[in-house]
Amino acid sequence: MTPRPSRLLTLRSHRRSFLPALLLGVGLPLAVVAFLAQHFAFGGGLGFERGLSETLRGVRTPTGDGVARALDRLGDGWLVLPLAAVIAGVLFRVRRPLGWFVLATVGGAALLHTALRAVVDRPRPVLEGALLSETGAGFPSGHVVFSAALVLALAAVLWPTRARWVVLVLGTLWVVAMGWARVYAGVHHAADVVAALLLSLGWGLAMIAVFRPEHVLER
Template structure:
């Protein structure tokens, strides 16, 4: 039977929606932010937002932000990612395990390349709590932790745990991103760009690996999937 456009749309609407909302829209957002940073040095509200954080710092919030910096950094997140992937593999779903590894590792590598390309200085002059090395755009913490959180959402989307995982995973990524602004080591546009690039990367990896491993679009928990 000859396939028509309406039939194709009806059959593959989930993949098309993920392509549009998960890849194309975040890429356009990242391109817009990157263009402004490259041409103008960023938005005026970057410093306004950082100033607001400086005015609302407390010892307790600073300690929490420092803890998030460590937990979401290169010393801890790779270990958490590997342990999570091994647990998924033990459930018998290697496709989900490899997807999680590719999502986080790829986002981390892309972040390093993007920083070398843009070479935006960090906002140290605005009262940074920490002395961070390297460039600022896009935020590595925001990018890698959003990759981890968003990948987990996609892994568990076909289970009863979809919404708890979504709240915890995305909430964690947002908290880490906000902590980078609170600590004064990244501009808000660094964090937003990191989120956008990460979402586009993870969604793209999901679509590509889903063609090779169809089980990636099914529950890693077997019969406990949500239909």
């Protein structure tokens, strides 16, 4: 069956508008991550980071310490990644493409995070009296990468439903809180958190463009 001319014009119009949005949503965040990675790989830094970390250390409270410790446990890859695998397993039984989408989004972001840490090897902050102590490279923040990728994947899967707003609002608050906690606890620089957010955003939008999960539940 030959598509009607009006439908062909609509498809072409959507493609023309989709490509710039894809380049902006995927290319720009990943380009910023690449720039920061190169900057830090050669020993560079950002002047405001230490001052921000010191400021947060100066306003620490018992409640804030408790929240940061809790988020440290809840955002760990040993918890988030298995959770993503379980969600993907459930989705395989509902709509197989959605399961693959969640695995590709969260798993791919995790692999990129691991590769960047090995290549950039940026030291973590050295702060007297830091709330938490962690070893190894710190760029980008794994807690933020895993959390942001999972939230983005769930929002995309639920996009045809009203539940997407619950995921977007609560998920955004969760990821922002996670980023705050990592800097507050003294285990990450601010740029580690920003790069983690951008990495998950860019990679997640790329996977949305490939899998188009928002249309799967409509089939």
